[in-house]
Amino acid sequence: MLSKKAQYAIYALINLARKYNQGPVLIKNIAKEEKIPRKFLESILIELKNLGLVNSKKGKGGGYYLIQHPGDINMMFITRSFNGALGLIPCACIISYESCAHCKDESVCSIKKVFRDLRDITADYLEKVSLEKLLEMEASLKRNPGRTIPLQEPGSQE
Amino acid sequence: MLSKKAQYAIYALINLARKYNQGPVLIKNIAKEEKIPRKFLESILIELKNLGLVNSKKGKGGGYYLIQHPGDINMMFITRSFNGALGLIPCACIISYESCAHCKDESVCSIKKVFRDLRDITADYLEKVSLEKLLEMEASLKRNPGRTIPLQEPGSQE
DNA sequence: CTATAGTCTATAGAACAAATAGACTATATT
DNA sequence: AATATAGTCTATTTGTTCTATAGACTATAG
Numbered sequence: 041m042l043s044k045k046a047q048y049a050i051y052a053l054i055n056l057a058r059k060y061n062q063g064p065v066l067i068k069n070i071a072k073e074e075k076i077p078r079k080f081l082e083s084i085l086i087e088l089k090n091l092g093l094v095n096s097k098k099g100k101g102g103g104y105y106l107i108q109h110p111g112d113i114n115m116m117f118i119t120r121s122f123n124g125a126l127g128l129i130p131c132a133c134i135i136s137y138e139s140c141a142h143c144k145d146e147s148v149c150s151i152k153k154v155f156r157d158l159r160d161i162t163a164d165y166l167e168k169v170s171l172e173k174l175l176e177m178e179a180s181l182k183r184n185p186g187r188t189i190p191l192q193e194p195g196s197q198e
Numbered sequence: 199m200l201s202k203k204a205q206y207a208i209y210a211l212i213n214l215a216r217k218y219n220q221g222p223v224l225i226k227n228i229a230k231e232e233k234i235p236r237k238f239l240e241s242i243l244i245e246l247k248n249l250g251l252v253n254s255k256k257g258k259g260g261g262y263y264l265i266q267h268p269g270d271i272n273m274m275f276i277t278r279s280f281n282g283a284l285g286l287i288p289c290a291c292i293i294s295y296e297s298c299a300h301c302k303d304e305s306v307c308s309i310k311k312v313f314r315d316l317r318d319i320t321a322d323y324l325e326k327v328s329l330e331k332l333l334e335m336e337a338s339l340k341r342n343p344g345r346t347i348p349l350q351e352p353g354s355q356e
Numbered sequence: 357c358t359a360t361a362g363t364c365t366a367t368a369g370a371a372c373a374a375a376t377a378g379a380c381t382a383t384a385t386t
Numbered sequence: 387a388a389t390a391t392a393g394t395c396t397a398t399t400t401g402t403t404c405t406a407t408a409g410a411c412t413a414t415a416g
Contacts, residue, residue, distance in 0.1 A: 150334075
């Protein structure tokens with residue numbers, strides 16, 4: 041499960057993406073609209089600034105705004121920046137990789153292989169989901185609820 | 199990332215799967231072979247027993263053993279039992295679903311859609327990975343390192 | 357120069373993860 | 387029945403991370 045921080049980061053970015061190229065947005069407005077605790081949001085926005093996704097303007101008429109095109113910001117980047125590794129076990133991770141202390145030979149470890157492949161599938165999927173894509177999907181869902189073309193064919197429901 | 203507990207559960211089960219139908223296995227042997235803290239492992243084995251995957255025999259010659267066929271125990275069941283929800287955000291989960299407090303209308307929320315689809319992809323993938331499958335893959339990797347047929351075509355590396 | 361709005365430092369509290377200790381109970385074998 | 391073996395239960399400890407908040411500080415527009 042993503043941390044609240046990672047989830048809030050996504051909501052905040054979507055909020056800014058909706059107002060892309062419309063000038064700075066106040067922290068308190070984002071907080072109110074997205075129901076994010078204001079002080080917590082502040083720290084998230086500073087991280088987003090350090091990551092180079094947003095910029096801020098101080099003083100009256102100030103606020104935050106996206107400095108990358110919504111099509112260039114994807115869920116994989118956000119998720120990894122705020123939540124860390126995508127892999128489910130340390131030896132299946134790219135960042136925060138740790139060699140496995142439990143198996144004798146990692147090169148023939150089926151657990152590693154399975155979880156590494158899953159990590160790759162997840163990374164691919166999340167990389168395709170940009171803020172722009174999310175806004176498009178939202179519009180599409182509003183026109184025709186439950187009828188969007190999925191990014192990838194989901195399998196059977198459990 | 200899976201908790202240590204979930205990871206240890208997987209290692210313990212694989213260990214028992216290797217010795218399927220060969221009588222009870224001592225806790226201390228599993229602990230030693232898989233490098234799992236013994237007392238921690240005990241609590242995991244009790245959970246596995248409550249889940250109906252293993253049984254135990256007390257006294258001399260006792261130990262733990264699988265009571266389901268290795269082909270019938272899959273990673274999705276283990277992961278969910280020990281690590282909880284597969285979805286990355288609460289509104290995308292099946293178990294531990296929570297309606298989203300952040301969007302106005304969940305039925306047209308693209309974030310929910312995206313993360314729900316990802317959850318389904320993950321669930322499908324993990325469901326296909328049984329203990330038996332892991333042992334087969336291991337054998338196959340040993341014969342021909344790095345040449346197994348993946349369960350699903352992994353995408354590009356990042 | 358002053359109201360506005362973002363920035364920085366520090367910290368509190370809760371929840372959770374990981375591990376350990378030790379007494380207790382059941383069973384096989386002699 | 388006695389005894390050693392081996393799993394079971396209860397409790398507690400320790401440490402970390404997550405989430406949130408408070409308050410003083412700094413930069414800027416007008």
